Amino acid sequence: MNMEEDYPRLREELKIVDRHFHAGLSQHEARRWEYAMALRALAQGEFDRGRRYSTLIDVGGSNSPFRLMPKIRPVVIDPLESITLHEAVLKSIQAEAVFCISVLEHVDDLYEFLADLDRITMPGGMLFLTVDCQEEDGPDDKHFHWDRRRIFSPKTW
Numbered sequence: 663m664n665m666e667e668d669y670p671r672l673r674e675e676l677k678i679v680d681r682h683f684h685a686g687l688s689q690h691e692a693r694r695w696e697y698a699m700a701l702r703a704l705a706q707g708e709f710d711r712g713r714r715y716s717t718l719i720d721v722g723g724s725n726s727p728f729r730l731m732p733k734i735r736p737v738v739i740d741p742l743e744s745i746t747l748h749e750a751v752l753k754s755i756q757a758e759a760v761f762c763i764s765v766l767e768h769v770d771d772l773y774e775f776l777a778d779l780d781r782i783t784m785p786g787g788m789l790f791l792t793v794d795c796q797e798e799d800g801p802d803d804k805h806f807h808w809d810r811r812r813i814f815s816p817k818t819w
Contacts, residue, residue: 668695668698668699669695672695672698672699672702675697675698675699675701675702675705676694676698678698678701678731679694679697679698679701679727680694682727682730682731692764692794693763693764696763696764696792697727697728697763699792700728700761700763700790700792703788703790704718704734704759704788704790707759707788714733715757715758715759715787715788716758717737717756717757717758717759717784718734718735718736718737718757718758718759718760718761719736719737719738719739719750719755719757719759719760719761719782720736720737720738720739720740720761720762720763721739721740721747721760721761721762721765721779721782722739722740722762722763722764722765722768723736723738723739723740723761723763724738724740724742724743726738728761736761737755737757739755739782747775747778747779747782748774748778750778750782751778751781751782755782756781756782756783756784756787757782757783757784757787758783758784758786758787758788759787759788759790760779760782760783760787760788760789760790761790762779762789762790762791762792763790763791763792764792764793764794766791766793767793767794779791
C-alpha cells in the first residue's frame with residue numbers, strides 16, 4: 663500500500679490519530695498511517711460483527727495512541743512497560759482484537775512470536791499486523807534500523 667494514496671480514504675481515521683497520537687511525541691509518518699489503517703480495520707471488524715470488540719490488545723504498543731482514544735481501552739503488551747508477549751500467553755491473556763504494529767521486524771524468534779500472537783487472539787477474533795519494509799533488497803538504513811532484527815522486502819515477506 664502507498665501512504666500518500668491512502669490518505670484521502672483514511673481522512674476520518676487520520677483526524678482521530680492526529681488528535682491522540684503519542685501525546686505530542688515525535689513519530690515516524692508510517693506509524694500515523696498504520697494506526698489510521700488499524701482504526702479502519704477495527705471499525706470494519708465491529709461493523710461486520712454487529713458489535714464492538716470487548717477486548718483489545720496492542721502488542722508492542724509502548725506509547726500507543728489507542729490509550730488516548732475515547733471508547734478504546736487497550737491492554738498494552740510491551741516489555742518496555744508491562745510484560746512480554748510470551749508472559750501474556752503464560753497468563754492466558756486473550757483479546758478479541760489484537761494489533762501488532764511494526765513489531766515483527768524487532769523480535770528475535772519470528773515464528774514463536776507469531777504463534778504467541780495466535781494464542782492471545784480469541785477464536786474468531788481479529789489479528790492486525792504491519793511490518794516495516796523497504797522496496798529494494800540490501801542493507802537496512804531506514805528509520806530505527808539500529809533497533810531491528812530484520813527488514814522485510816518483496817523477497818522476504
